[in-house]
Amino acid sequence: MRALLFALILTCCTQARADFLQDLHTKYPQTKDAVVKKAFGDFYSVVRGNEVIYINEDFSVLINGDVVDLKSGRSLTNSLREANRPKINPADLHESDAIQVGSGARRIFVFSDPDCPFCRQLQGELGKLQNVSVYMLPLPLTSLHPNAASLSEHIWCAGDRAAAWNGYLLRGVKPAEKNCANPLQRNAALAAKYRVLGTPAIVFEDGSVIPGAVPASAIEARLATLVKK
Structure with missing residues (x-):
């Protein structure tokens, strides 16, 4: 996931895309096995294993860290980790x-x-x-x-x-x-x-x-x- 993070930081672009998911997977194949969902505002969460990052629709901003909902005091990042924690039959x-x-x-x-x-x-x-x-x-x-x-x-x-x-x-x-x-x-x-x-x-x-x-x-x-x- 560090390789993914650095790749996104070093090569992010500013052009807005109509199909975020398709563009994300095309530009960064490492995300093909990640869970990608709309998170807040124009940001999407990208969850891969225990790692969570957020990136906005035009790829101009990436957040790597704890994101907190100030109204509820709830950590969105921790909630995403728990929701996507693998469970094996x-x-x-x-x-x-x-x-x-x-x-x-x-x-x-x-x-x-x-x-x-x-x-x-x-x-x-x-x-x-x-x-x-x-x-x-x-x-x-x-x-x-x-x-x-x-x-x-x-x-x-x-x-x-x-x-x-x-x-x-x-x-x-x-x-x-x-x-x-x-x-x-x-x-x-x-x-x-x-x-x-x-x-x-x-x-x-x-x-x-x-x-x-x-x-x-x-x-x-x-x-x-x-x-x-």
């Missing part, structure tokens, strides 16, 4: 396409890229959880981390996948180079289906998603709310 989450790390009665799934620094940070937090089975869904983002796909495959093909995953993310121990059938394409298709655009992304048993490297306490708090429902 739990039936589409398959343990067979994941690496199980830990064992417990409670379950979470995590889309993770082995070369993502935030995924490594989250991995340390996941180790603090109690009574939780964590199912890692390898999701290499090769546009950011070119070696992530081969690393994910080597880890998947290891004799002890959990040990190989933890070894690389927590200690930087590279897995032996092995190739085999793997779920990387299925995981990528699942992420695309539900607009999971970045890693890490934690999926709970009700299908709700928390993006980013959140602390173990936040994961525990979310798990506790699910028990109460």
Whole structure:
């Protein structure tokens, strides 16, 4: 989304367009998977994953930040994030396409890229959880981390996948180079289906998603709310 933001800032034009959406997608193909709606005045909101920006109809002004409705005191940006937060059908989450790390009665799934620094940070937090089975869904983002796909495959093909995953993310121990059938394409298709655009992304048993490297306490708090429902 930063690339999109900078592209819009650096190349925005002043000519008004009759068909905003078509022009936006033509000029900035990165927005084709974004949710674009009229927001306020002549501004549209562009929501992609957890990122929200606003741009006006003639592409002369871009807003990147919190927009607040002063009458209600409500953050329009936060409301858009919540409204567009991905929610996954739990039936589409398959343990067979994941690496199980830990064992417990409670379950979470995590889309993770082995070369993502935030995924490594989250991995340390996941180790603090109690009574939780964590199912890692390898999701290499090769546009950011070119070696992530081969690393994910080597880890998947290891004799002890959990040990190989933890070894690389927590200690930087590279897995032996092995190739085999793997779920990387299925995981990528699942992420695309539900607009999971970045890693890490934690999926709970009700299908709700928390993006980013959140602390173990936040994961525990979310798990506790699910028990109460």
